[in-house]
Amino acid sequence: MTTKLAIASDHAGYALKAELVCELRQAGHEVLDLGPDNEDRVDYPDFGFKLAEAIASGAAECGIVICGSGIGISIAANRHPAVRAALCTSGLMARLARQHNDANVLALGSRIIGIEVARDCVAEFLATPFEGGRHAGRVAKLGTILKDASA
Amino acid sequence: MTTKLAIASDHAGYALKAELVCELRQAGHEVLDLGPDNEDRVDYPDFGFKLAEAIASGAAECGIVICGSGIGISIAANRHPAVRAALCTSGLMARLARQHNDANVLALGSRIIGIEVARDCVAEFLATPFEGGRHAGRVAKLGTILKDASA
Numbered sequence: 001m002t003t004k005l006a007i008a009s010d011h012a013g014y015a016l017k018a019e020l021v022c023e024l025r026q027a028g029h030e031v032l033d034l035g036p037d038n039e040d041r042v043d044y045p046d047f048g049f050k051l052a053e054a055i056a057s058g059a060a061e062c063g064i065v066i067c068g069s070g071i072g073i074s075i076a077a078n079r080h081p082a083v084r085a086a087l088c089t090s091g092l093m094a095r096l097a098r099q100h101n102d103a104n105v106l107a108l109g110s111r112i113i114g115i116e117v118a119r120d121c122v123a124e125f126l127a128t129p130f131e132g133g134r135h136a137g138r139v140a141k142l143g144t145i146l147k148d149a150s151a
Numbered sequence: 152m153t154t155k156l157a158i159a160s161d162h163a164g165y166a167l168k169a170e171l172v173c174e175l176r177q178a179g180h181e182v183l184d185l186g187p188d189n190e191d192r193v194d195y196p197d198f199g200f201k202l203a204e205a206i207a208s209g210a211a212e213c214g215i216v217i218c219g220s221g222i223g224i225s226i227a228a229n230r231h232p233a234v235r236a237a238l239c240t241s242g243l244m245a246r247l248a249r250q251h252n253d254a255n256v257l258a259l260g261s262r263i264i265g266i267e268v269a270r271d272c273v274a275e276f277l278a279t280p281f282e283g284g285r286h287a288g289r290v291a292k293l294g295t296i297l298k299d300a301s302a
Contacts, residue, residue: 041285045292069247071237071254075293078229086222087238093263096220103222112244134192141196142226 003126006060008034008051009110010044010073013066016110016118020064023119029126032060048076055104056082063105064122070109077105081143089113091120098128102139154277157211159185159202160261161195161224164217167261167269171215174270180277183211199227206255207233214256215273221260228256232294240264242271249279253290 005024009017014036024031034050036042044067054060067073070087077085085105086097089112097103106125108118130139156175160168165187175182185201187193195218205211218224221238228236236256237248240263248254257276259269281290 043289043292045289045295069237069244069251071239071244071248072252072289072293074225074238075229075235075252078226079232079293079295081230084226086220087225088222089240089244090263093220093222093240093260097222100220101223101226109244112241138194138196138223141194142223142230144196144230 002028002030004030004032004061005126006032006034006051006054006063007065008047008063008073009036009066010047010068011036011039011041012068013073013108013110014039016066016108016115017064019115020066020118020122024122044072045076048073049079051105052077052080052083056080061104062125064108064125065105066108066110068109068111070107070112074105074107077107084139084142086125088121088125090117091124094121094124095128098125099131100135101142102130102135153179153181155181155183155212156277157183157185157202157205157214158216159198159214159224160187160217161198161219162187162190162192163219164224164259164261165190167259167266168215168217170266171217171269171273175273195223196227199224200230202256203228203231203234207231212255213276215259215276216256217259217261219260219262221258221263225256225258228258235290235293237276239272239276241268242275245272245275246279249276250282251286252293253281253286
């Protein structure tokens with residue numbers, strides 16, 4: 001099954017992003033690469049927000065975000081109530097994120113995990129269905145935010 | 152140095168929460184335990200949101216959230232722009248979360264890491280200062296949200 005997915009990173013995640021974009025396209029997936037296009041320093045919130053907009057607008061069904069630890073860019077992506085970004089350091093976590101949280105964004109730390117673990121996370125993220133049932137009500141509650149920052 | 156911190160979990164995180172509350176109080180920290188008080192099934196978003204409100208209101212300086220994988224409750228906490236919740240599976244990640252992201256909430260997966268790793272994450276989270284500098288502008292950008300869910 002092919003998936004239309006968006007991917008974004010910061011400079012620390014650029015190399016892993018480039019590798020995953022190549023592999024995902026070879027596997028037949030449609031990949032929207034939201035940048036950056038090189039390793040010049042950028043701010044991870046800018047790219048996390050960009051990915052979130054791609055999910056919210058429907059430009060992509062799901063996404064991958066990458067920074068050095070995965071922490072900063074996952075916080076950024078999760079600022080949008082349409083995003084459920086799961087920071088994973090193992091394929092097991094990626095599987096649970098799909099089964100229980102219906103995660104639509106996988107967050108990875110390029111300086112935390114190696115390429116094989118990253119591949120395993122991506123494979124589990126793309127292959128695992130949401131279990132629904134008792135998890136559905138909890139996931140629905142995640143669609144809210146607590147405070148309008150513009151207020 | 153003692154810290155005023157809030158802690159919350161779901162049923163899967165209850166036992167680890169109880170252990171950490173005990174240890175943190177013995178270490179002299181002021182701990183605001185936001186529940187739950189037993190292992191009956193609850194919804195992690197309710198407790199993630201409760202923790203976020205405690206941070207936003209200033210009732211606590213920082214916090215810890217725990218669910219089975221740490222994923223769901225970290226997404227919930229990060230819905231609030233005042234929260235920077237870092238899901239960590241190692242002390243290294245907790246250190247980086249403080250140094251680079253000025254994380255004010257530590258998220259743990261009680262079914263992912265063992266008690267010693269959890270203790271290491273908490274110790275690094277409480278002991279490590281924010282580096283500031285080039286990281287400060289990025290952290291400031293995390294104080295925004297992308298969409299008012301009530302709109």
